[in-house]
Amino acid sequence: MLYKYGDKGFKYAWLDYLNEDPIHPSIGIDKRITGSRTVFVLVEDKIPQFIVCARIGKFLPHTISEVLADEILDNETANVYAVFYSIFRTPDATLKGGGALAIEEIIEYCKQISIKRFYTLSPIPFLSTQFKSIPKENEIRAYLESKQGPVEKFHLNNGATISTINYFADNSPKRTEESWGIMVNYNYCMFHASDSYNV
Numbered sequence: 001m002l003y004k005y006g007d008k009g010f011k012y013a014w015l016d017y018l019n020e021d022p023i024h025p026s027i028g029i030d031k032r033i034t035g036s037r038t039v040f041v042l043v044e045d046k047i048p049q050f051i052v053c054a055r056i057g058k059f060l061p062h063t064i065s066e067v068l069a070d071e072i073l074d075n076e077t078a079n080v081y082a083v084f085y086s087i088f089r090t091p092d093a094t095l096k097g098g099g100a101l102a103i104e105e106i107i108e109y110c111k112q113i114s115i116k117r118f119y120t121l122s123p124i125p126f127l128s129t130q131f132k133s134i135p136k137e138n139e140i141r142a143y144l145e146s147k148q149g150p151v152e153k154f155h156l157n158n159g160a161t162i163s164t165i166n167y168f169a170d171n172s173p174k175r176t177e178e179s180w181g182i183m184v185n186y187n188y189c190m191f192h193a194s195d196s197y198n199v
Contacts, residue, residue: 002105005039014041017051023086023123024053026172027068035070040109042095042102049098052106053086060119060185061085062166064175067121082110083185084120087154100158107188118188119163122151123170127179134180137165144184152184160186 003010018029018039032039036057042050060081061067067085084106087099095101107118124140126149131139144162147153156162162184169175169183 001043002102002109003041003043004109005033010041014048014051015039017041017048017090018053020088020091021051021053021086022088024064024172025174027053027064027086031068037067040102040106042098042105044095044098047092047094048090049093049095050102051086051088051090052084052102054106055081055083055085056110056115057081057083060117060164061121062164062169062183062185064121064170064172064183080115081117081119082106082115084118084188085122087120099154103158103188116189120155120160120184120186120188121166121169122155122184122186123175124179124182124184125149125151127182128177134167134182140165140182140184155186158188159190160188161190163187 015029018032031037032053037053037055040052040054041048055061055067057071058080061083067083087102089098110118124144127140127143130143141162144152147156164185166183166185168181170181175181175183
């Protein structure tokens with residue numbers, strides 16, 4: 001079952017898992033649950049399986065700074081974006097395919113509140129080990145399409161497509177070391193549950 005922060009049934013103790021986020025360890029809990037951002041938790045057999053941090057807004061962010069910036073949404077806004085910027089398994093997870101299931105359920109949840117555009121802002125963890133210097137966009141796309149790394153393999157095997165390659169997207173030490181700060185938007189707008197991959 002999927003729970004969104006603030007909804008009935010969401011346990012605030014689950015927020016402690018955010019301290020173990022391997023993707024964005026420097027983003028504080030408060031920043032993830034305020035403004036345009038929220039947290040989803042996939043629970044199976046009363047055990048939190050996957051955590052997904054998302055930003056809901058009127059535009060598609062291409063940098064972490066844009067993810068962390070707030071905007072005012074009005075009730076008349078339609079076709080806004082849900083952008084997943086951190087997706088990770090909890091240490092207690094037992095469910096196979098939980099990541100794909102979490103994305104599937106979040107998309108269905110968001111469609112119920114008129115959100116129709118779904119993207120990620122994702123890291124490229126091993127990019128700097130594959131190139132001696134900052135690669136060109138076509139080189140990055142070719143590398144991602146080869147599905148050598150776990151992040152691109154997860155998203156592409158789950159039916160996402162590569163949307164935008166973003167240079168200078170995250171200047172944190174972790175992202176700078178692994179990919180020169182480069183990140184990618186994956187497009188889940190055409191996602192279908194039948195496309196999902198057990199990860």
